[in-house]
Amino acid sequence: MWPEASRVRVFMPFPGVEVPHLCAQCQDYPCIEACPVDALSSDPDTGAVIVDREACISCGACIRACPGTVPILHPKDNKATICDLCGGEPKCVEVCTEAGYNALTIVNEGPSIHRKLYSRNPIETAKDLAVNLFGEKGEEVIE
């Protein structure tokens, strides 16, 4: 197990306020645009961002370009790491089903301008979620 190597991370800046943080597949792919060595591309079938790990120079331009600061440099080899939807058969969905939770299912929404809205800094998202959960008190719990 390697929690910080995961392409899906869950932030919890305040107990109970959990924010899954992963690639939302923006329609205009600012990360791909930003890569100085063309190491990033999009999968035509799934829309996922694919990283050419050989080509990646670990500059972090994709992280800075992402509206949600989603990509990470892998703790092992320092290469850009972004959810690739496991080629269309996501393991997270598989394991959630196997485990009997059935919280995750695959949906095919197609491209949408709204996707980019979901690529957001997790602390900002958490601030909204906190108010949703705790009402007025939620305004105070994340600095």
Added chain:
Amino acid sequence: MSPGGYAGKWLDIDLTNGKIDDIKFPNKMLEQYFGGRGMATKILWDRLGAKWAGLNAYSPENLLIFATGPMTGIYPGARICVSGKSPASNGVVGSSAATEFAVEIKNAGYDGIIISGKSEKPVYLLVTDDGAELRDATHLWGLDGEKTLIKLNKEITEELQTRHPNVGLWKEPGTMYIGPAGENRVRNACIMTKMCHAAGYGGYGGLMGSKNLKAVAAKSRGKFPEVDAPETVKLLWDKAHKELMKVTRFRRWGTGWLGYGAGADTSSEPVRNWQEEWHDEASMGVNRYEDRYWVKKKWTDFNCTLGCMKVSCIKSGRWKGDITDVPDYELQAYCGTNLGIFDAGDNVHISTLMDKLGHSGINGPNTLGYAAELYQRGILTEEDIGFKLEWGDTEAFDKLAHMMAYREGIGDILAEGTYRAALKIAEMKGLDPSETLKYAIQIKGIEIGAHGTRSDKDYTHDMNYAASVQGGDHTSVVTDGYSDMSGALFFDSAVYCTFTSRGPSQQLQFDFAKAVTGFPITIESWRRVNGPRIITLQKALLLLGGPDATWEPLKDDDNPERFYDPLPTGPYKGEVTDRERVDTKIQAYFDTLGWDERGIPKKETLDKLDISDVEPLMAKLRR
């Protein structure tokens, strides 16, 4: 090379001079003591055993230990075990809490942390992949738990983001911290984590406060240690998970169903400082919490597939803004019925208050309830307290909890925990100590968990607490000196959760342990050798006790007087804990473990368990 599941080293920190070392323990010691409670007990014995009886728990020499185990984070339900010479019992308590701090230190390369000395100024410890450092905590000292956590999360995340800006966003650290109660050395204060989780028993919050250590925090980008047989571990994890999925009651309610059930059904719930153990108040029904206060019905700690936690929030009324978990049964009882409070909202409030102040939600309100009974009986007066302390008066208990945390007025005496407060109040009032101790619901300085023995219908019976080396700790009650060695003692040493240990068979859990570590570990070896070795060492240190309180062998291995009074109400009215059965079973327990009739470990037992170095001190006690 370290065995599977171990990161391989520990942090050894002296706060007096700020010295931080990495140390390693031999593989044989790991195999014998495993981790968590076992390792902590052995470390305490090795370093402090010879001077134990004279060592004040608040002396800088005392150790505060945070210990993971080889199964931590790998078996479902990650926890950490906190220990040291207990300010409450003067023995060793393995006090566990569910926290990602355990996972973070392990991934950073550490199995545990040993902290000695005392810092001149308030500090907190930060462990990262770059090692450990002590950071100024002057700005955090005095803050309640909630504010401490909010500030730590922001401060540490920003610091790591500044140090390593290129790798992406840094997630929040794992943290454990104390509130004002710990800072002010309240003797039964706890160490908090995740706002509403606590290492509660043992009074380690006060020990942490005595070291001027406000918090410990860790954030790592590292991976878990390798296990010995990865495929087997995966298979066994799947099996454990499938069993845990069947524990539907915990998934749905946590232990929240018991706030009504332990009163109405098994009649084993503390009501008004245990004067009764029965109530039939639907207002304490779990549905009242669920319908009005639960804002989140699925919440878990790392690698937990059980999910017994629910998040409660009060959004309107006088306690608006309170946030805590379920509350679980223990806090429903101790922050509710035991104070004569039968309102779910008021119960959520007192539970939240305990979290914020850093009182243990069991031990702290045990003392509050004790004070209220003394008030009821006229031993403590309105003049002593400063206000009326009637059962069910939430505002009065709120006020008294603050006074305890800040040691104001009568709070200064109550901050010594129920046992010592009883002695001090007797002295103050010119009474014989027996006159105040008879209402103190504690065993050897540890207040008793919210499960009574009189009805005999709960999981706690006759000598379960009385014979335990952890006194009133309801999470490690003893039964026959045999099966409990492979139960609580084991999962406190392997370090995982008591609730994820229920469902999967013990055999599965020991197969898991073997697959993780590669040690030839079995249920039998834990029941006959490893377990008795740790418990016997804990017993030896508890018997040495001191210097402010020592326990008389056998005489103090007993229930509070009240447990022998007939239940006054409910379906089991008239039932008592059977004293003869207590006496008989304690002797059988001692005999099984190779202790003499007063509970002092015999020489041949110490030799057999490879702890012969304990013998000289035990020989003195036998005289």
